[in-house]
């Protein structure tokens with residue numbers, strides 16, 4: 001029986017059913033019998049009767065196999081040796097996969113007792129191909145190959161067996177299959193080693209690595225990788241390759257470099273307008289606000305011009321600008337000890353988009369036009385740099401110097417620009433200036449008394465100054481070598497000295513004493529004489545009047561008296577109700593210009609004449625009753641140039657109008673106080689009469705407050721009120737009743753000092769647009785006037801106190817109109833029914849209580865200006881006292897007719913509502929934020945209002961309160977009953 005022929009037939013069937021497994025990446029094939037086709041060139045030993053090659057065409061492909069089937073012969077030893085297999089240098093371990101068939105010995109006849117069912121695999125290493133020389137002894141046995149399945153006729157079973165040949169070390173090796181008497185067909189031998197294929201894990205690339213055991217028989221082999229392009233890592237990335245070709249345990253992480261982001265296993269550059277600043281796994285981000293668009297692979301987006309990034313700012317934050325200068329810089333010496341002042345300001349309107357605002361204060365001492373740094377001696381509390389608050393107390397200043405303070409607002413990027421956001425203020429320490437006395441004059445005399453008054457230098461605050469008056473008889477003084485003066489210390493710049501000798505010349509010297517230091521200034525010396533004794537009056541009067549008759553004089557006196565009674569005099573004897581603490585009887589110091597027969601005389605007496613050539617008009621700043629008001633320059637030879645306000649008399653005036661016009665100067669000229677507008681002089685001797693006063697840069701107080709609504713602290717507002725109260729105390733001490741005290745008649749200078757103005761005689765009747773005719777025929781500013789003055793023209797300092805209360809309310813409400821849109825009639829009715837204005841928003845409780853005191857029906861119970869001044873001083877000295885805020889009712893403090901429409905109809909638009917609460921400037925903020933209906937407005941919380949860009953606390957509150965008020969509307973009046 002030809003077994004070989006039988007087997008060939010059988011094997012063909014097996015080939016046809018064979019499934020070839022595709023090679024995996026990790027298997028690196030060194031030899032593949034099937035792939036090599038017929039050109040195997042394997043060696044058989046012995047040449048005859050051993051392994052044979054068979055060839056079969058299957059589907060057009062020639063397939064080869066080796067077979068042997070000497071089952072009937074004894075002691076078989078047939079070798080089949082492969083060609084030389086080159087080894088990969090690191091592949092010390094190879095796999096040999098064999099596909100083969102083994103014929104079942106039982107399928108042969110009885111003679112086949114020698115039949116085997118296994119064969120052996122051998123291997124032999126060599127450094128070079130040794131060709132056909134074959135020596136069995138050089139081979140070591142790898143394994144006995146036994147089939148899992150044996151084949152019978154009609155039932156062919158393919159075995160697949162893989163064996164490992166280990167510890168290879170030479171350049172190559174041979175494999176050999178030893179047959180010892182089996183019926184075997186080998187139709188596939190595949191020799192390969194395993195690798196971990198090249199891979200990228202966590203942005204680290206690892207090379208293909210032969211999967212063999214690591215050192216010291218470790219099953220894992222450590223492989224060092226490298227970050228992919230544009231990625232980096234602090235530690236070298238590592239991974240382990242298992243003997244099975246698996247990557248395990250990656251160590252260390254690669255991250256994309258700045259300007260690149262991870263996309264799959266690569267780092268891609270950031271797209272234009274995107275950037276990435278650091279080594280990270282984050283994605284690129286869009287360029288932030290205020291930056292230039294960036295190119296590809298940007299690591300940052302450069303700031304636009306004028307915008308910066310602070311060193312500590314992350315690249316992801318928007319670039320920010322510089323702040324604007326601090327606002328409303330003021331210097332206050334009030335309530336301060338010698339050499340001390342308080343500098344305060346409001347935060348800048350524009351913070352540059354940052355919240356890290358600080359301030360630096362620079363102090364310079366100025367003499368003339370030369371300014372030098374103040375040096376180390378000056379102390380700042382809390383500091384002069386990096387101040388977070390908006391005020392600083394500066395001490396150790398020298399009393400006689402002018403100082404310039406520059407406050408710079410800074411934020412985190414200020415250091416990156418040379419631009420500075422500064423506000424500057426110049427100030428002299430008024431209170432410590434030794435005040436100088438000027439213009440001592442005689443204001444009245446008799447045979448036994450002399451009444452004198454004098455002025456103090458403009459810098460001094462007369463209300464805080466005392467005077468040392470020394471006098472003696474002139475003849476006595478001249479006759480003797482030593483002077484014997486009588487010395488008086490006075491609190492006013494006016495005095496009546498009695499018990500003097502008739503027809504005697506006296507020498508007077510006055511020296512001003514500053515309140516803190518008692519430093520005396522230069523003294524002014526004048527001489528005045530008493531009148532002759534009463535018996536000789538006719539002779540004297542005759543001389544004065546040029547020989548007129550006594551009767552005539554008496555008539556004139558009577559006429560004058562009568563006129564005074566009927567005139568617009570501001571003062572009756574009962575009006576001087578403020579007591580005086582002076583040791584001398586106080587003089588009725590204010591002199592009504594109407595007591596002069598010729599008002600021109602009064603003007604000349606109280607005002608100095610200025611030549612028009614010394615005045616330059618620059619710009620119209622207002623309109624008075626008599627003509628335009630200009631800003632201009634006064635340059636009197638020998639005196640420093642000064643900014644002035646010039647009141648003019650319009651052409652076509654009557655003589656009466658001219659006198660009324662100039663009467664304001666006659667009144668103003670009698671006053672000398674820091675909080676009373678100062679008269680510089682008059683032009684009367686030329687066709688165009690003028691009144692020249694100091695220039696008040698910030699104009700009328702009511703408008704100033706409305707323009708700076710919400711920008712000032714309560715402390716600053718109370719400081720302003722304190723100034724007004726000081727001015728009013730001075731006026732009341734002089735027994736002058738103003739009658740038209742209102743914020744519109746207070747002027748504000750660049751230091752935010754407030755000064756009382758508007759002293760014209762006919763002013764209340766004619767000039768004030770608020771003036772309203774009453775039933776008694778007078779024209780009265782109803783909202784500001786005390787009830788008794790409206791009812792029966794009882795104008796007193798106590799009625800001025802009522803008006804001061806209204807001014808307090810105007811100030812604390814930032815120029816709001818008292819009683820809003822109520823008619824004068826409604827106001828009078830409400831006041832009579834004991835209603836009073838409610839507390840303005842954010843008004844300190846103590847301040848509101850003072851207002852209510854000023855509005856007491858019984859005028860004798862109202863505080864006096866002296867009391868008001870002391871109380872305001874006390875509040876300013878302990879600012880904590882301003883922290884308790886009076887109850888505020890938004891329903892009445894925002895103009896109600898507008899909050900709901902007087903007819904109760906709702907607002908038609910957001911802008912209409914904003915206009916009604918005078919916050920139109922925020923219309924755009926609302927619309928930009930998409931808040932376009934009142935329904936949306938009603939949903940807003942404080943937070944939302946701030947988020948749309950309303951930053952000033954005052955404005956924030958106003959809007960928030962208005963929304964509150966809209967939600968809860970009730971009637972106006974009933975709420976503010978006292």
Ligand code: AMP
Nearest residue numbers: 622623624629645693694695696699700
């Ligand atoms: P009067 O006639 O005094 O009411 O002045 C009319 C307007 O002129 C005032 O409301 C101010 O706006 C302006 N004005 C008057 N006097 C001054 C001044 N001394 N400094 C600045 N502005 C002034």
